[in-house]
Amino acid sequence: MEAAPQVNPDRWVDDYGDSLFHFALARVKDRDTAEDLVQETFLAAVKAKERFKGRSSVKTWLFGILKHKVIDHYRKNKSTVYTGDLVHDPENIDAFFNAKGGWQTRPQHWQTHPEKSQETREFLDHFYRCLSDLPQRSADAFVYREIDGLSTTEICNQLNITANNCWVLLYRARMLLRKCLERFGFGGQQKDQIK
Amino acid sequence: MMNHWMFRCQDVSEKISLSMDVSLPLHQRMAIRFHLMMCRYCSRFHRQLRMLRKICGRIDGDTMPECDPAGLSQEAKNRLKAKLRSVS
Numbered sequence: 001m002e003a004a005p006q007v008n009p010d011r012w013v014d015d016y017g018d019s020l021f022h023f024a025l026a027r028v029k030d031r032d033t034a035e036d037l038v039q040e041t042f043l044a045a046v047k048a049k050e051r052f053k054g055r056s057s058v059k060t061w062l063f064g065i066l067k068h069k070v071i072d073h074y075r076k077n078k079s080t081v082y083t084g085d086l087v088h089d090p091e092n093i094d095a096f097f098n099a100k101g102g103w104q105t106r107p108q109h110w111q112t113h114p115e116k117s118q119e120t121r122e123f124l125d126h127f128y129r130c131l132s133d134l135p136q137r138s139a140d141a142f143v144y145r146e147i148d149g150l151s152t153t154e155i156c157n158q159l160n161i162t163a164n165n166c167w168v169l170l171y172r173a174r175m176l177l178r179k180c181l182e183r184f185g186f187g188g189q190q191k192d193q194i195k
Numbered sequence: 196m197m198n199h200w201m202f203r204c205q206d207v208s209e210k211i212s213l214s215m216d217v218s219l220p221l222h223q224r225m226a227i228r229f230h231l232m233m234c235r236y237c238s239r240f241h242r243q244l245r246m247l248r249k250i251c252g253r254i255d256g257d258t259m260p261e262c263d264p265a266g267l268s269q270e271a272k273n274r275l276k277a278k279l280r281s282v283s
Contacts, residue, residue, distance in 0.1 A: 013275045018266030035271050039278060046283050094205075101203030107239035110246065123250060145216065146251035152216050171212040178243045 012042060016062050023063065026121060027070050027128065037073060041066040067147060071139075074132040093175055108182055123181075130180035134173055141166055142173035201226035204237050211241050215248065 020041060024034035044065050045052075052061055098104050113119050131139055137159065144150040144158060152166045159166070200206035207230045210223060219227070231238045267275070 013267075013272050013279070017272055017275065021267045021271075035267065035275075038267070039275055042275060042279055043282060046279060097205040101205040103204050103236045106236045107243060109239060110243060112246075120250065120253060127247075127250065146248055167213055167216060170216060171209055174212050174215075174244055174247065175208070177247065178240070181243075 012045070012058075012062070016059055019059075020062060020066055023066060024070060027124060028073060029125075033073065037066060037069045040069050044069070064148070068143075071128065071131060071143060074128040075139075078129075078132050093172055096175060096179070105179070107178070110182070126181055126184045127177070130177050130184070133180065134176055137161075138169045138173040138176070141169035142177070145170055201230050204230075204234060207231075207234070207237050208240055211237065211244065215244055 017038065020038045021034055024037040025031060028034050028037065041062060045062055048065075052058075056064075096104055112123055131142070134142070140159060141155055144155045145152070150158070152163055152170075155161075155166050156163055159169075161169070200210070207227060210219065210227055213219065214224070214227065231241060
């Protein structure tokens with residue numbers, strides 16, 4: 001197990017600067033913004049160094065911080081294109097279904113191939129934008145679960161909610177995310193929007 | 196045993212989402228599978244959730260292709276080092 005990292009800025013920048021930068025640049029498409037995110041990541045790491053217990057490698061730890069910085073970046077720079085009636089009433093998942101419990105807007109066949117790198121990048125761009133438009137707690141639950149890989153028990157502790165609440169938040173997040181992604185072209189035809 | 200929820204896409208979609216987080220009892224898994232055999236839309240929903248998970252799993256360090264072979268410029272590195280020295 002690796003010992004807690006020494007705060008050695010020169011070493012961090014030389015050892016991890018480029019890979020963190022590539023990671024950020026693949027997601028924000030702008031060198032200046034990517035550089036800012038790397039800087040924010042290092043600064044946050046310096047601030048949080050006492051809490052780093054050495055359970056993961058320094059690199060994994062730094063990437064973990066950067067992942068959240070990227071999400072914060074999208075949240076701060078929300079595009080109004082992505083806001084709108086889609087999440088107008090995020091509490092009301094019932095609107096996705098008709099009175100008989102059938103799909104009001106039928107899920108479409110996604111024409112994306114995430115294994116192709118270019119499509120992954122395009123998908124991720126929309127993914128981050130859609131994620132930033134989710135209600136905060138649903139987005140938090142989703143990020144903890146799917147990006148950080150926490151169990152629902154761990155998420156309950158983080159968000160101070162019951163397991164049932166957690167599952168509801170995750171369900172809403174998934175419903176809204178898939179709908180949002182579909183709206184932005186991953187579902188092919190857009191003919192059956194919610195009336 | 197037949198479950199009333201297994202005929203409603205809304206209920207099944209909730210169970211599908213739940214199945215991504217916990218292990219459901221066998222009879223519920225069977226009921227979902229039966230519904231998916233009959234319902235292409237819930238099948239798509241199921242595939243989409245799995246794809247989202249797959250994509251999220253790729254949001255990690257070295258799994259993304261590099262979009263720019265050049266890394267940080269030396270100037271940027273020096274700037275970062277100076278900034279970090281000033282706070283550490």
